[in-house]
Structures are given as C-alpha cells and as structure tokens.
Amino acid sequence: MTVMKKVWDPAVRFFHWSQLLLLAGLWYTGTEGLMEWHQLLAYTLAAVLLARxxxxxxxxxxxxxxxxAASPRTAIGYLQRPQPVMGHNPASSYMIFALLLLVLLQFISGLMTTDHIFTDGPLVRYVSSETVSLATRWHKLGIDILLVAVVVHIIAAIWHSWRHHNVIMGMLHGKLPTAKDVNVPEPKTGWSFFVLVVLFWLAFYWWQGADLIRMLSYQ
Structure with missing residues (x-):
C-alpha cells in the first residue's frame, strides 16, 4: 500500500523548473544573437546550478x-520493475547527473567561447587559442546534446507519469506515492539554498553582470 508523502523540498523543485525555463531562454537568446541577455541568463543559471x-x-x-546515486544493475532492475521510491528513482539518477554535468560544461565552455566578431567570453584573454577553439566548438555542440538530453528527460517523465506515478505533478507540489511503511524524513525548507543562489548571483553580477546590464541600457 502506498500513500502520498512530501519528498521533494522547495530547493529541488525551484532548481528543476528554473533550469528548464533558463535553458529555453539561453537557447532562444543564443539563436537570436542576443548575447548580453544570453550571458545574463547563463550567469543566473550558473548561480542556481552551483547552489544545487x-x-x-x-x-x-x-x-x-x-x-x-545507483549502480547500473539497480537502475536496470528499476526499469524492469518500477515501484514507488523515496525521491528520485535509480534510473532517473543517471539523467540527473548527466544534465548537471552538461549544464556545468556548457557554462564553463561559454566563459572561453568567442564568435570572432562581437562577443568574447570573459576568460578568452587568459587561455590559449587552442583552448578557445576547443571551448567554442564544444559550446556549439554541447547545446544540441543538452537539448536532446532535456527532451529525453521530458519524454521519460511523461511516460513514467502515464504508466506509473505522476512525477511531473510531484515536482510541482513535492509529493510522491511512497510505501506506507517507509519513513520519509521531513524535507528542509531550503532557505539556505536560496541564500546561496542570491550570493552566487551577486558574485556573478559584480564580476560581469553590471557591465552587461550597462551595455543593454545603451541599446
């Protein structure tokens, strides 16, 4: 027998949905050449990512x-026989780690990327031309890989919600069906996570954001 229990805290849910929205904004601004906005969104996502x-x-x-974190055997076993778990299931853990790594690599490579015309990442001047070339190539390829991973993640979440339990709604209200006899620790409020988001964002604002906002005000 299963019951609905609160398993995901506000920090996890905020990160999940803000990451989706920010990635959509980054894709659009990068495609449209809105590079000041693109960089501001990148620093915002980086602040949320580092806090997460x-x-x-x-x-x-x-x-x-x-x-x-789960072993491949545990993940495969879960896919063969899904059952309610406390939090992220073993199979989805691999996608979560992959998305975190891809977003982090995308941000780091963006700091060393150049379009050879108008925009250079803030670290371009400090690294070799070979590193800049590699980072630029990866940044262009990485966004495609990242978007494919996001689409796969969304499809998997929709399929799982349809066939088993609604993880999409769970990520909105924080509750999931869990075995009645499983003890679920009360999630933390997450206030320190949001403090970290603000602190990281202020650090990026001090480093680059103020200049980007100033450039936008002149347009």
Missing part, C-alpha cells in the same frame, strides 16, 4: 546525491 550542487551535499535527504 552545494545542496546536493547537505540538503534534504532526498536532495542529496548520495541518496539517489
């Missing part, structure tokens, strides 16, 4: 990387 990585080590139990 920190939260993955000290946050709610269901938010910690150690809680949902």
């Amino acid at each position: 990585i920190c939260w993955g080590f000290y946050g709610s139990q269901t938010a910690r990387f150690s809680q949902f």
Whole structure:
C-alpha cells in the first residue's frame, strides 16, 4: 500500500523548473544573437546550478546525491520493475547527473567561447587559442546534446507519469506515492539554498553582470 508523502523540498523543485525555463531562454537568446541577455541568463543559471550542487551535499535527504546515486544493475532492475521510491528513482539518477554535468560544461565552455566578431567570453584573454577553439566548438555542440538530453528527460517523465506515478505533478507540489511503511524524513525548507543562489548571483553580477546590464541600457 502506498500513500502520498512530501519528498521533494522547495530547493529541488525551484532548481528543476528554473533550469528548464533558463535553458529555453539561453537557447532562444543564443539563436537570436542576443548575447548580453544570453550571458545574463547563463550567469543566473550558473548561480542556481552551483547552489544545487552545494545542496546536493547537505540538503534534504532526498536532495542529496548520495541518496539517489545507483549502480547500473539497480537502475536496470528499476526499469524492469518500477515501484514507488523515496525521491528520485535509480534510473532517473543517471539523467540527473548527466544534465548537471552538461549544464556545468556548457557554462564553463561559454566563459572561453568567442564568435570572432562581437562577443568574447570573459576568460578568452587568459587561455590559449587552442583552448578557445576547443571551448567554442564544444559550446556549439554541447547545446544540441543538452537539448536532446532535456527532451529525453521530458519524454521519460511523461511516460513514467502515464504508466506509473505522476512525477511531473510531484515536482510541482513535492509529493510522491511512497510505501506506507517507509519513513520519509521531513524535507528542509531550503532557505539556505536560496541564500546561496542570491550570493552566487551577486558574485556573478559584480564580476560581469553590471557591465552587461550597462551595455543593454545603451541599446
């Protein structure tokens, strides 16, 4: 027997949906050549990402990387016989780690990317031309890989919600069907996660954001 229990805290849910919206904005601004907006969105996503990585080590139990990391055998076993779990399921953990890594690589490569015309990443001047060339090539390829991964993740979430339990709604209200006899620790409020988001964003604003906003005001 299963019951609905609160398993995902506000930090995890905020990261999930803000990442989706920011990635959509980054794709659009990059495609349209709106590079100041593109960079501002990139720094915003980086602030959220870095805070989520920190939260993955000290946050709610269901938010910690150690809680949902799983062996390939466990992930395959779950796909063969899905059942309610406390938080992220073993199969989805691989996609979560992949998305975190891809977004991080996309951000780092963007710092060293150039279009050879108008826009250089802030680290271009500090690295070799070979590194800039490699970062630029990856940044263009990486967004396609990232978007494919996001689409696969969305399709998997829709399929899982249709066939088993509604993980999409669960990521909105934080509740999932869990075995009645499973003890689910009360999720943390996540206030320190949001403090980290603000601190990281302010650091990026001080480093690059103020100049980008100034450039937008002149347009």
